[in-house]
Amino acid sequence: MAAMIDDAIFGLTAQGQDELRSGSTTLGPRELELLVRVDGVLSVEQLRAGMAALAPAEFNRSLDFLQAKWLIAPVVLDTFSFRLQAELDTFASTQGNAEADAGVRSLKRTGYFVRIARKPAHAVTRAPGQARTAVVVEDDTHLAGFVSSYLGFEGFTTRMAGNRQEVLDEFRKPPVPDLVLLDVVLPDINGFEVLASLRRHPAFVHVPVIMLTGKATRESVLKGMAGGADGYVTKPFEPEALMSAVRTVLGG
16 A cells, blocks of 8 residues: 555544554554554654654555554545644744644643553563562552552552652562553652663563553653553543553563
């Protein structure tokens, strides 16, 4: 299938929305990033500018793949919307690169809703009869307790941390957890920093991590996935959606 023309605009189909909100995805990193970026407003040219590190041929293949799977489809803007978008892009072009600027605006727009989880590339083995352990990094004690209760139903022993010192203390305790649920916004540390530290540590490099957060922008989702998160669930969420993501990252 040939790639679409540069000024074509794509939006998510119902299947595409399900792919991002079902708690499980089989898409590769490139296709998943592109699916997150598609917003029904940006043109193909603007999307490509936002993924400049990807070769044009690879971008086109990813776009064609998503379209063939019916995860995205062309969007026809009404006349008013088309004129408004053209005026905004014209204004942006006087301030800098229009495609890059439009992509940044899209990524930073709040209110994004997603439930992404991927199966692990590395299987985590446990001794027979060994209970699963999870660390919930969340400064809202009520939410942390709520999540811990549901993990308990799944057979987890849960440890909780709400600030930098508690995070350090909990990750120093044995055993190495089977799962980490990680908030982004914490009182004295950034969840992305915690994720980066885990991925640099040989004991935690393959531990499944789900970002569970109200930091609801496309930018934050892409940052988490690029940083090595296995899943990203935005708040508010339904318990079963979270548990579905947990089962996925554990290989269930």
